[in-house]
Amino acid sequence: MQTLKGQIVEQLNLQHIKPEDIGDDQPLFIEGLGLDSIDALELIVLLQQKYGIKLANPSEGPTVFKTVRSIAEYITAHKAA
Amino acid sequence: MxxxxxxxxxxxxxxxxxxxxxxxxxxxxxxxxxxxxxxxxxxxxxxxxxxxxxxxxxxxxxxxxxxxxxxxxxxxxxxxxxxxxxxxxxxxxxxxxxxxxxxxxxxxxxxxxxxxxxxxxxxxxxxxxxxxxxxxxxxxxxxxxxxxxxxxxxxxxxxxxxxxxxxxxxxxxxxxxxxxxxxxxxxxxxxxxxxxxxxxxxxxxxxxxxxxxxxPDRGAKIYARYRGNKLLYKPASGAVLSSAIQGFLAGHGGGVSDVAVLSGLSGDQRRDTLLQEVNTGLFEGNTILGYKHLCGEYMTSTAFAMWLGAMILHSRVVPAAAVLSGTPSCPQHILICNSYKNDYALILLSVA
CATH class of the missing domain: 3.40.47.10 (Thiolase/Chalcone synthase)
Structure with missing residues (x-):
């Protein structure tokens, strides 16, 4: 999960935030890290470029990108598949 | 306008x-x-x-x-x-x-x-x-x-x-x-x-x-008055450019002797020919100022020139580094005379 946090910080250019500052279950959008819809697109690109995973159903986005843990679980499930 | x-x-x-x-x-x-x-x-x-x-x-x-x-x-x-x-x-x-x-x-x-x-x-x-x-x-x-x-x-x-x-x-x-x-x-x-x-x-x-x-209204702080601009594409000669400048100034109720020139000379001898010709001919005796040695050459450098001109008219101070020829006296009007390749532009500013 630490690697994924580093990738998120780099992809979203989260200045002044270190990977270790992001909690595993901290909400990423709105009240958490304050990410927005463009960040969501960046996360979709990250999944595809780094893990070869294409988010087939856009309606899954809010669930998949809720926290770092939920993203990690989605990656684990879909890499294995 | x-x-x-x-x-x-x-x-x-x-x-x-x-x-x-x-x-x-x-x-x-x-x-x-x-x-x-x-x-x-x-x-x-x-x-x-x-x-x-x-x-x-x-x-x-x-x-x-x-x-x-x-x-x-x-x-x-x-x-x-x-x-x-x-x-x-x-x-x-x-x-x-x-x-x-x-x-x-x-x-x-x-x-x-x-x-x-x-x-x-x-x-x-x-x-x-x-x-x-x-x-x-x-x-x-x-x-x-x-x-x-x-x-x-x-x-x-x-x-x-x-x-x-x-x-x-x-x-x-x-x-x-x-x-x-x-x-x-x-x-x-x-x-x-x-x-x-x-x-x-x-x-x-x-x-x-x-x-x-x-x-169109006078604000609390006024730097200068923007009078107007004129564009010329690929003027055939210095004489054509000079004539256009004279017409532009006359159209705003002024003459050549009234202005200090903020010239868009770039230091490239291939591009500066017409501006040099105007500076040494039509504007012989006028104060000539430069600005591209300060901001570099780019397509919208006249915005920097307009800022510099407005600051000069407002502060009544002519930075020594901007003076190319003539006396650095405080002008009432500044004519920006620029070229970028074949695009020639004139902008006239006056004290507020």
Missing amino acids: KPLYINGASCISPQPTFGTEFPFEIKEYHGSRLACVEPDYTPYIDPKLSRRMGRLLKYGTTAGLQALRDTGVQVPDAISTGTGFGLLDDSGKFLKNVIEAAEGVVSPTAFIQSTHNTVSSNIALAVGCHAHNNTFAHKGFSFESALTDAQMLATENESIRNILVGAYDEVTDYSCQIMQRLGLIKTSEESNLDLLKHASKGTIAGEGATFFVLS
């Missing part, structure tokens, strides 16, 4: 022109590229938003917002801007990403920011301006087109009182390399302050963002 008062101004350039007193301390460079002196952006842009912004978007937005603050206008009645290449660095990043991803999925941020009108849109979003918002990308006529747009708006619509007008451009590593390969930019390491002292091939690349708040 109505003359407009310059009630607010802001300039981010390779010189320390932002947040400093005029005349600013001249900055010397050695090399062929002048980069903007970037200010602290945090008083203008939320760090959460700036993380996604390229350099030009940050300094362009900041210059625009500061011009509004300078005037005390929170939301302008219109925004009109000019840019030669727009957000060049983001365009380059986007294209590089497309190649690296083999035309697959790429990051959207650079693409979103790569359009020419990103700066004016970003300013509108920042201040909540839903009014007229135009960006002109007409090479060496880009800024002048924005000025004309503003003047037409103020002339035709009585409800428009404050117009944010500006221009912005950036030079990138890649664009500088290309211009050097084409022989447009020098490869030597000479001082920018020596650029106009001797003619040679090529010039120095520059960049900047300059904004003004123009209004």
Whole structure:
């Protein structure tokens, strides 16, 4: 999960935030890290470029990108598949 | 068309022109590229938003917002801007990403920011301006087109009182390399302050963002009056250019002897011929000032020239480093006389 946090910080250019500052279950959008819809697109690109995973159903986005843990679980499930 | 008062101004350039007193301390460079002196952006842009912004978007937005603050206008009645290449660095990043991803999925941020009108849109979003918002990308006529747009708006619509007008451009590593390969930019390491002292091939690349708040009304703080501009494409000779200048000045009730000239000499002997001819012929005896050795050459450098001219008229101080010939006395009128390749532009400013 630490690697994924580093990738998120780099992809979203989260200045002044270190990977270790992001909690595993901290909400990423709105009240958490304050990410927005463009960040969501960046996360979709990250999944595809780094893990070869294409988010087939856009309606899954809010669930998949809720926290770092939920993203990690989605990656684990879909890499294995 | 109505003359407009310059009630607010802001300039981010390779010189320390932002947040400093005029005349600013001249900055010397050695090399062929002048980069903007970037200010602290945090008083203008939320760090959460700036993380996604390229350099030009940050300094362009900041210059625009500061011009509004300078005037005390929170939301302008219109925004009109000019840019030669727009957000060049983001365009380059986007294209590089497309190649690296083999035309697959790429990051959207650079693409979103790569359009020419990103700066004016970003300013509108920042201040909540839903009014007229135009960006002109007409090479060496880009800024002048924005000025004309503003003047037409103020002339035709009585409800428009404050117009944010500006221009912005950036030079990138890649664009500088290309211009050097084409022989447009020098490869030597000479001082920018020596650029106009001797003619040679090529010039120095520059960049900047300059904004003004123009209004038909006198504001609390007036820098100068913008009278009008005239564009000439590829004048056939110095005589044709001289004749056009005389006609332009006469059209504004003035003559050649009344003005100090802010000349757009670039130091490139292949491009400066007509301007030199005018300076030594029509304007023999006038005070000639230069500005491209201070900001470098770029398509919207006349915005920097207009800022410099307005500051001179307002402060009654002529920076010694800008004087090319004649006595540096305080003028009542300044004529900006620029060329960018075949695009020749005249802009007339007067004391307020």
